[in-house]
Amino acid sequence: GQQLNQSPQSMFIQEGEDVSMNCTSSSIFNTWLWYKQDPGEGPVLLIALYKAGELTSNGRLTAQFGITRKDSFLNISASIPSDVGIYFCAGQLRSGGSNYKLTFGKGTLLTVNP
Amino acid sequence: NAGVTQTPKFQVLKTGQSMTLQCAQDMNHEYMSWYRQDPGMGLRLIHYSVGAGITDQGEVPNGYNVSRSTTEDFPLRLLSAAPSQTSVYFCASSYKNRAGGWNTEAFFGQGTRLTVV
Numbered sequence: 696g697q698q699l700n701q702s703p704q705s706m707f708i709q710e711g712e713d714v715s716m717n718c719t720s721s722s723i724f725n726t727w728l729w730y731k732q733d734p735g736e737g738p739v740l741l742i743a744l745y746k747a748g749e750l751t752s753n754g755r756l757t758a759q760f761g762i763t764r765k766d767s768f769l770n771i772s773a774s775i776p777s778d779v780g781i782y783f784c785a786g787q788l789r790s791g792g793s794n795y796k797l798t799f800g801k802g803t804l805l806t807v808n809p
Numbered sequence: 810n811a812g813v814t815q816t817p818k819f820q821v822l823k824t825g826q827s828m829t830l831q832c833a834q835d836m837n838h839e840y841m842s843w844y845r846q847d848p849g850m851g852l853r854l855i856h857y858s859v860g861a862g863i864t865d866q867g868e869v870p871n872g873y874n875v876s877r878s879t880t881e882d883f884p885l886r887l888l889s890a891a892p893s894q895t896s897v898y899f900c901a902s903s904y905k906n907r908a909g910g911w912n913t914e915a916f917f918g919q920g921t922r923l924t925v926v
Contacts, residue, residue, distance in 0.1 A: 699851075728913055737813075737899050737917030738852070783851060787913065796867065797914055799844075801851040 701784050701800030708774055709808050716782060716803045717768040724786030727760050727767035728797070732781045741782075742769070774807050781805070811835050815900050815918035822890040822925045830885040830921050832900030840903040841883040842867070842914060843875065845896040852899065858883055890925045897922050 701718045708714055718727070726745055730738035742753050744760035744767060751758055757770045767786075771778055784800040816831045834841065842857035844867075854867030858877040872894060874886040883902075887894060898921045901914040 701851075726913065735919075737901075737919050739917070740913070740915045743913055743915075785852075785914075796854060796857065797852075799852040801849060 699784060699786060699798055699800040701803055703803060704801070705804040705806070707806045707808065710774060710776060712774050714771040714774055714778070714805060715768060716784075716805075717766060718784035718786070718800045719766045720786055720798075721765070722788070723764040724788050724798075725764070726787040727758070728785040728787070729756075729758050729767070729769045730783045730785065732783065732802070734780070738783055771805075774805075776807050776809050779805055779807050813900055813902050813916050813918040815898075815921050817921060818919065819922045820924070822887070822923065824890060824892060824925060826887075826890050828887055828890065830887075830898055830900075830923070832883045832885065832918060833881050834883075834900075834902040834916070835881065836902060836904070836916065837880060838902035838904050838916070839880070840914075841877065842901050842903075843873070843883070843885045844899045844901065845869065845894075846899060846920075847896050855885065855898075887923075890923075892925045895923060895925045 698721050728743050729741045732738045742758040747764050748762050749760040755772045781802040781804050783802050785797045787797050813834045839860045843855040844852040846852050853869050855873050856875040858864045861880050864875050900918045902916050903914045
């Protein structure tokens, strides 16, 4: 099956710093999604990308859909303590009738020191 | 404003017991799915459904059954619980997005933490 490599696995940063994380795939996707999961909660969708090269922002978050369709990155600017959590990338490939399955990366654990 | 509701939030089972994890959504979403989350493994798809009466297997379906008799409900059944099924289970629902016919798991429940001893 499709494999997603998400890096880094974890990050420890100071409040106010910018953060960058990325996902790469062995095969192409038609949609890239970024989620955040707080402890004890379910993932919450942050940004969805639908076209190669697309750059989308959501407040201090910016994500891009790679031109090759095999990668995506997420940037967080001016981090704050509430950014702490696990960030997941997910890819979706339209394949015949199965156009709703998501493949998830293993997550990036972000810790922000005040 | 309930969104996706999962019950129970916590459950302990003995090996061999059966149980059903409940999932309900009130957004009239056609698409629902079940994932399990294990440390260092991310989220893995167990089963999914594209509408009432239609279900299909995901990446890790063995040991689990699902049914979709209504749009709102998508229960996950463990037939004979095993310690390997100790995990956090998430239900999700989604709708067609602006790309046209492509669906994203936009809404997750809060999860059910299951321990099998």
